[in-house]
Amino acid sequence: MLKFDEQKQLDSVNGALALRKEIESIVDGICNKGYKNICWLGIGGTYASSLQAEVHMKERSAINFFVENAAEYITTGNKRVGKGTVVVISSVTGSTKEMIDGVKKAKEAGAEVIGFVDYPDTELAKMADYLVSYPKNEQLKFFMTADRFMYNAGEFDEYNELYAELDAHLAQGLAEVEKSADELGERLARKHMNDSIHYFVGAGNQYGATYSYAMCYWEEQHWIRTKSIHSAEFFHGMFEIIDRDTAVTVFVGEDSQRELSERVANFLPRICANYNIIDTKDYELKGISEKFRGHLSHLLMRVITSRIDVHLEKLNCHPMEIRRYYRQLDY
Amino acid sequence: MLKFDEQKQLDSVNGALALRKEIESIVDGICNKGYKNICWLGIGGTYASSLQAEVHMKERSAINFFVENAAEYITTGNKRVGKGTVVVISSVTGSTKEMIDGVKKAKEAGAEVIGFVDYPDTELAKMADYLVSYPKNEQLKFFMTADRFMYNAGEFDEYNELYAELDAHLAQGLAEVEKSADELGERLARKHMNDSIHYFVGAGNQYGATYSYAMCYWEEQHWIRTKSIHSAEFFHGMFEIIDRDTAVTVFVGEDSQRELSERVANFLPRICANYNIIDTKDYELKGISEKFRGHLSHLLMRVITSRIDVHLEKLNCHPMEIRRYYRQLDY
Incomplete structure (x- = not known):
């Protein structure tokens, strides 16, 4: 891999x-x-x-x-x-x-x-x-x-219960998620390697993931344009510019704000044919109780998106280490 | 007008x-x-x-x-x-x-x-x-x-002093700003009416203006794609996707975060030839003390951008009242 x-x-x-x-x-x-x-x-x-x-x-x-x-x-x-x-x-x-x-x-x-x-x-x-x-x-x-x-x-x-589970199972669990997300990563990288702009939507502990994945990875490291938007705000303006071909990816997590992203995911197919839903619920985390999964959704998303990154980097012949401006110039 | x-x-x-x-x-x-x-x-x-x-x-x-x-x-x-x-x-x-x-x-x-x-x-x-x-x-x-x-x-x-000035001068002051911004509004509308995406950057009380102008006006009412970004965050990822032809507008206000936007405004010319700086400082507000201007920057910006809106609406033959999806569908 x-x-x-x-x-x-x-x-x-x-x-x-x-x-x-x-x-x-x-x-x-x-x-x-x-x-x-x-x-x-x-x-x-x-x-x-x-x-x-x-x-x-x-x-x-x-x-x-x-x-x-x-x-x-x-x-x-x-x-x-x-x-x-x-x-x-x-x-x-x-x-x-x-x-x-x-x-x-x-x-x-x-x-x-x-x-x-x-x-x-x-x-x-x-x-x-x-x-x-x-x-x-x-x-x-x-x-x-x-x-x-x-x-x-x-x-x-539940602090002690949670961390006993994490100490025993988190590392292996995340590694398994990463392996099982590789095919998705390659597919999405191939589908979106030439995007003129890509929209990322997320909520809860996925909002930080959405914001930083769009800005610190696609913009900074892949030089692909993005907009990130909170699922709560999606229906209050931004969605007007989405049409059949607009590239949109929704990050769906399992914390308290899951329903805000589900609402976006459920609506998108009516107006768009170029969207992706990445739902952490689709990935097993062996040994971790159901009730703690929301707590960890952002960690799952991070290893899943890392598989998009490695394929995008290769397909676009764009090493993720290079920067145009960041710390290259005084500003 | x-x-x-x-x-x-x-x-x-x-x-x-x-x-x-x-x-x-x-x-x-x-x-x-x-x-x-x-x-x-x-x-x-x-x-x-x-x-x-x-x-x-x-x-x-x-x-x-x-x-x-x-x-x-x-x-x-x-x-x-x-x-x-x-x-x-x-x-x-x-x-x-x-x-x-x-x-x-x-x-x-x-x-x-x-x-x-x-x-x-x-x-x-x-x-x-x-x-x-x-x-x-x-x-x-x-x-x-x-x-x-x-x-x-x-x-x-300074509460009483401020509101005595606002009661006496704000309405007329804003009207004068709006009139003097009409030429700018038409010029920017003409320049950017066909943009595939437009970046708005701002800080302080201009950040809310940046966020909502991009989303609630250009996206929702003009159906033009945008990204809004806080001036503080501009240098931490997003600026990597800016090149000579990228359309960028910086909102510069006069409150405590002015310097964050000035930093962006000063740097942009080195990497971009398609930018605009809208600085509220360029507009007179007769009867309002210098020390209160920062307090009001977002109101100035609103009347200035409203002049872009009316011209954009006319040039693009796109009435600002129409919505594709908002309250047109169940979601």
Whole structure:
């Protein structure tokens, strides 16, 4: 299978899950001394992951939490960020300018920072009050953090049950999903490799996936134009430009907002003949209880779309590493 | 001038400003008995206006406030909405399904609702605890509400000064902006009437304008494809698909996030030869102090873009009233 190293994938996910002890110790320490609110701070892809953490927490939590875009925070500020605020960030490079400035501002306001930074020797890593350094798996790190905060707040009784299942089955489960999605990935890549624009629609923890898959993968790495739209908003304007040949892909997950995307998926065939529905429900996750699947839909979607990526990259002879402008120019 | 009735515009804005006594009495009553938080609830265009109210309040307020998309609220819920919550909504028709369901749910949770509903005899109007019924000017209504809450919280000392200026000068000022933008409107409409896709970029209180202008006007009313993107996010993926001929319009306002859009405007000429910068700073607003202009940028932008609309409608022989699908089908 193209660009797929099963053992590497298993090790990556299991290694991320093994961070849990470290995360629990950090979060428990914060909860013991008390905190005022949680600010998920991001930009670009990490902003999208923050949106996923936010909708995940909304389902069950009364904790005071919110998302901030780093560039907006730097310019407009947010009076809720201050002493007692826990800022959670993630960064691969540890050098994104807006994130450095945002963290600096939050710390000056009195906030503490939990930093998931892949490289420990970077500026962002050094600014974190609590540093966890391990590559990739950003969403898993964020969800483990959110879950521990909710568990400590008495809002997540199934915490231990969930993570026992994940420790035992998630890595292999995701690898199996990835393998079984390869054919779909190749088919969609072939069908859409020449698209002039492609629409992605999703809701719940799939909205962040929709937003970042469109922008950080198709636009940034494949140089194909996209628009991403929340399923809730689809019927309030955007759908007027869809006709028979418009390329549309709907991400359907299994969390509380599933019905919003199902509504789009059910309607599309009436007005469009060039759509795809990717429904995480069609993929088995052995060993994981039904009730936890909604919790994990975005992780399934990520490994499914990764199969589109590898085929698109090959078919379009467009290595995903290259950038036209990003970090190539001053701006 | 095409489709422009100056007296009607003046009356419309002045009539909206005259709602202030009614709004003050509602907000003062709520503040006197106390409240827990403010929830701006919307969908589609009213969701975009809610985002504008949110960023406007963020600049100066420590009040606990947030935005909810009605469809997301119905499905995922929000534990912060309950007794003591003030939900603020706006609706022209008073019959949008998601809004009716959202308001119902919020009221069941114990919230009180301030409703700006154009038609008083509609379901949404009847559900409002406090009803203000006056056509159009949604953003002005929202900002007057937000400003009064902030004034009562001691966060907006210039309240009386601002509204004295608006009462005296806003309506005429906006009419003058609209007239002076007509030539630009016609030029942009001619230049972009055949676009296969058009990108709109904006930040601050222009982001809601960007999002809704792209979706509720070009997509819904002109049937032209768009993507809207926050200026903060432009450099984090999307800009990779911009080349010489890509149609891009940047909305530059005068609030705290102006620099984010200026950054895009300054960079664009290096990679694109088909862009437009619309900067509210280029338009005079007689009688309005410099310090209040940021506060009003989105109102200026709205009258400026309305001149693009009327010319686009005529040039493309596409009446803005027609819809392909919206309320034409069951979905």
